[in-house]
Amino acid sequence: MVDSKHQWKAWLYLSPAIVLLLIFTVWPIYNTIKMSLLEGYNTMAASNPLHPGFSFGFYNYTYVLQYDGIGNFVNCLKNTVLLCILTVPISTILALLIAVALNSIKRLQKLLQTIFFMPYVTNSIAIGMVFAAMFNMIIGGSTRPDSVGIINNVLEFFGIGYINWTNAGSEYWANIVVMVVYIVWNALPFKILILLGGLQSINKQYYEAARVDGTPRWRVLTKITVPLLSPMLAYVVITGFIGGFKEYSSIVGIFGDKLGPTGNPYSLDTMVGFIYRSLSTQEGNASAAALILFGIIFVVTMVNLYVSKKKTYY
Numbered sequence: 001m002v003d004s005k006h007q008w009k010a011w012l013y014l015s016p017a018i019v020l021l022l023i024f025t026v027w028p029i030y031n032t033i034k035m036s037l038l039e040g041y042n043t044m045a046a047s048n049p050l051h052p053g054f055s056f057g058f059y060n061y062t063y064v065l066q067y068d069g070i071g072n073f074v075n076c077l078k079n080t081v082l083l084c085i086l087t088v089p090i091s092t093i094l095a096l097l098i099a100v101a102l103n104s105i106k107r108l109q110k111l112l113q114t115i116f117f118m119p120y121v122t123n124s125i126a127i128g129m130v131f132a133a134m135f136n137m138i139i140g141g142s143t144r145p146d147s148v149g150i151i152n153n154v155l156e157f158f159g160i161g162y163i164n165w166t167n168a169g170s171e172y173w174a175n176i177v178v179m180v181v182y183i184v185w186n187a188l189p190f191k192i193l194i195l196l197g198g199l200q201s202i203n204k205q206y207y208e209a210a211r212v213d214g215t216p217r218w219r220v221l222t223k224i225t226v227p228l229l230s231p232m233l234a235y236v237v238i239t240g241f242i243g244g245f246k247e248y249s250s251i252v253g254i255f256g257d258k259l260g261p262t263g264n265p266y267s268l269d270t271m272v273g274f275i276y277r278s279l280s281t282q283e284g285n286a287s288a289a290a291l292i293l294f295g296i297i298f299v300v301t302m303v304n305l306y307v308s309k310k311k312t313y314y
Contacts, residue, residue, distance in 0.1 A: 032287045036060050041284030060288035064278075071259070071266030073289060076274040077296075083179060083270070084244035091184045092236055095191035100225065102192070103199040113196065120189035128253015131182045135165035135254075166254060168262035175261060175268055182250055187243070191236045198232035199225070234308035238301055245297050248272035271296075 035041045038054035046054075064073050102112055119127065134150045152162035164170040165178050206228070210220045226233070247270050251259050260267035269277075271293045278286035 032290055035284050036287035036291050038284055040282060041287070042282050054284075060282075060284040061292070064285055064289045064292065067285075071269040071274060071277065073271070073274055073292075075266075076269045076271045079268055080245055080247060080270045082176065083183060083247055084241055086176070086180050087183045087187065088237060088240040088244055090180070091187040091191060092233065092240060094184065095188050095195055095236065096226075096229075096233070098188065099192050099195035099199055100221065102196055113193075116192050117189045119186060120193075124186060124249045125253040127186060128182065128250055131178065131185075132166060132254045135178050136167070166261055168264075170261045172267060175255075178254060179251060179268065182254060183244075183247065186250060187240065191240070194232050194236050195229060198229045202228050230308075230312040234304070234312050238304045238308070241300050241304060242297055245293065245300070246272050248276070 037056055037058070037060070039057055039059040041054050041060070067073055098116065102109060102116070105112065135152075136149045148156070148162040149165070151165065156162060163174055165174045202225070206224050207220065210224060215223075251268050251270065251273070255261065255268060258265040259269045259273050266273075271289065275286050275289045275293070278289060
């Protein structure tokens with residue numbers, strides 16, 4: 001406890017952080033809430049001295065939810081939820097299996113950890129462009145495309161016909177498959193790092209006792225590793241859903257700023273993409289959409305925390 005005579009020193013030391021929080025966190029949150037409640041708010045109109053002002057109410061929220069134009073909010077919400085439901089479980093399970101495998105390797109373990117972590121520090125837009133090239137199919141004048149991409153070459157090697165993954169005329173499910181592959185691959189490094197750190201902190205006596213009893217490896221994984229690793233698993237699942245609901249840059253990296261294949265723009269638009277597009281025209285709508293997204297993330301996080309309390313062993 002800080003002595004009351006010296007509390008001013010504590011406030012003095014905290015003041016830089018408090019000032020930064022007030023400027024870059026508290027004020028933007030307050031401003032966002034204010035703009036979301038001003039009907040049709042935009043900066044250009046607000047700066048006009050002849051503008052009569054904006055009426056107060058929930059018009060921006062109803063407009064966002066009812067807007068039925070291209071890249072509407074409901075479609076963005078559907079895409080975002082679908083990507084979350086598909087990518088979070090797959091990436092978590094793969095990260096767990098890879099972390100367990102890495103933890104059992106003694107030679108070259110540090111090198112392999114570095115290799116697996118490298119995608120995490122690589123620009124996501126650059127990675128998206130590489131994945132776009134891998135799945136790209138260049139249409140030519142013949143019956144067969146001029147270039148089918150690396151992935152289609154692999155599929156043809158196994159006797160599977162090539163698929164139009166990302167170009168004009170591609171189907172929605174093909175676009176989603178590309179995005180799931182990319183997002184899972186991009187999410188693995190961070191999850192592997194967290195789970196591997198948790199594995200290395202588990203007391204080895206549990207595994208030694210299981211080895212003496214002749215317990216099968218799959219049972220060791222399900223009955224010892226997963227329960228003892230449950231706090232880390234809960235953490236990566238919660239952060240995975242939060243990151244999934246903020247997905248945007250990966251889609252831009254593969255499909256560009258139209259957020260969809262040529263001829264079908266914004267078909268893969270997400271809620272963050274909707275917010276960015278709204279910022280250029282109506283900040284009030286963008287603020288309302290941002291707060292709706294915050295509410296969704298908050299509810300999902302609370303549900304995850306409630307479930308993790310029932311299934312987590314500390």
